[in-house]
Amino acid sequence: MSEALLSIAGLSKSFSSAGRSVAALDNVSLDIAAGKTLGLVGASGCGKSTLARVLLRLTRQDAGSIHFGGEDWLALGGAALRVRRGRMQMVFQDTLASFNPYASVGGVLDDPLRIHEVVKGPARRAEVARLLERVGLPPAYASRSIRELSGGQRQRVAIARAISTRPSLVVFDEAVSALDATIREKVLELLVELQKEQGIAFLFISHDLAIVRAVSHDIAVMEVGRIVETGNTGSVISAPQSVAARALVAAVPRLVTARLAEE
Ligand SMILES: Nc1ncnc2c1ncn2[C@@H]1O[C@H](COP(=O)(O)OP(=O)(O)O)[C@@H](O)[C@H]1O
Ligand SMILES: [Mg+2]
Secondary structure (H helix, E strand, O other), X not given: OOOOOEEEEEEXXXXXXXXXXXXXXXXXXXXXXXXXXXXXXXXXXXXXXHHHHHHOOOOOOXXXXXXXXXXXXXXXXXXXXXXXHHHEEEEOOOOOOOOOOOOEHHHHHHHHHHHOOOOOOOHHHHHHHHHHHHOOOOHHHHHOEHHHOOHHHHHHHHHHHHHOOOOOEEEEEOOOOOOOHHHHXXXXXXXXXXXXXXXXXXXXXEOOHHHHHHHOOEEEEEEOOEEEEEEEHHHHHHOOOOHHHHHHHHHOOOOOOOOHHHO
């Protein structure tokens, strides 16, 4: 087996609330190969977003290690971390809250290009147009305000922002959960295309197995802070081993939608 792009080992994180300690992550270990999608699925409150936040260095772990692109990711700090942040990007669910609502679409996309020095000077404007086209939006949208966009359009801008720094991993946390079914399908198709084209690895998080299976090569099932099952998408769905995986499979009325990732 080739070395994983991302390797998480023994990750733990507890929160204390009302004098009690809640283990949001309990000895979590996961690998993601370059260019592949790992779907992380589990009931609400099982610790998925905590895992995403620790990965993105927004929440500090209690224990465990993360190796990303061959480096000890949790040991990086200061300038070394800032320089590398563009390699791992994130798309959240609540798109309006993850933008400055008064920003323009062009401004949202220009910021990371400038900060991470992806392209310089006047070339940034052309790069913003290229990014918008790539996610299926007219380049003229650069001058629009974020508030004028629909939920699906905002999520396309969030995807464009995430890929602007040419990351090797993007974490999607319930990124399509709030979209209508037809719009969601289109966004999932875009993600699969972008992955094939650019070789980006995805950690695709959702409470909904039907969404996860559409894009994931492998699936990890989480239950109260622990990974209880991992395997390739087909085998987890056709022969779930854990109680949690069986419950998730049983909760999906119809698991016959196209498996986009398998084409
Ligand atoms: N900042 C926090 N302070 C206290 N408890 C938290 C915090 N963030 C998450 N938790 C708790 O950790 C557990 C996992 O939460 P979360 O990672 O958001 O789950 P999920 O994303 O799977 O719904 C839950 O019990 C949640 O209440
Ligand atoms: Mg969550």
